[in-house]
Amino acid sequence: MLYSVLFQTVVEIIKNIPNANWTAFAISAIACVVIALNNEILKPWVSKRSRVPVPIELLAIVIGTLASSFGNLKQNYGISLVGTIPTGLPDANVPPIELLPRIALDAFTITMVTYTISMSMALIFAAKEKYEVDANQELLALVRFAL
Incomplete structure (x- = not known):
């Protein structure tokens, strides 16, 4: 399924190259090069x-x-510009359950990346401060924080 979405995305990009705003592309490319050179x-x-x-x-x-x-x-x-950015947080509400199949893979990916980053940071601090990290406790902390 992931390869199908990736393939469709690449096809759409190639089909829409004639419609590209080359000025926006040039500005983006210059910004990326400057940031890369900086790093x-x-x-x-x-x-x-x-x-x-x-x-x-x-x-x-x-x-x-x-x-x-x-x-x-x-x-x-x-x-096009971003325009007005609303302030504050939107009202909290439960999203429709019909969205679940469409966002499940992305949600899982974000979850794994978040856990990996959190665990990496914990291991870095543990090595620096000479203590041990329990991966299960880190996961439990993330789950409790999310709820």
């Missing part, structure tokens, strides 16, 4: 000279926002 070159260099890292992601957002505002990217190039 590979600038971050190690700065870490040797300063305790404060370069907030490249924040700079990318600020520069992108300024470029969008002053360059009229929406009017000139058709680059």
Whole structure:
């Protein structure tokens, strides 16, 4: 099933290449290259000279926002903006049960990634502070936290 979805996604991307906004693609590619160069070159260099890292992601957002505002990217190039972001949290309600088959695989994947990250962090701290971690207790803590 996963390969089917992946294949359909690739097919849709290829079919829609003629409809791509190449200006948006170029801006995204430049941002990705700058962030990658920061992580590979600038971050190690700065870490040797300063305790404060370069907030490249924040700079990318600020520069992108300024470029969008002053360059009229929406009017000139058709680059859509995020628009107004609502504040606060939405009302809590139970989603329809019909969604379960559509989100089950994604939910399971997110769960495994979350557990893996949590367990990795616990093991890092355990090695640093010289104590042992019980994987079952970590999972139980995540389950209790989620409920």
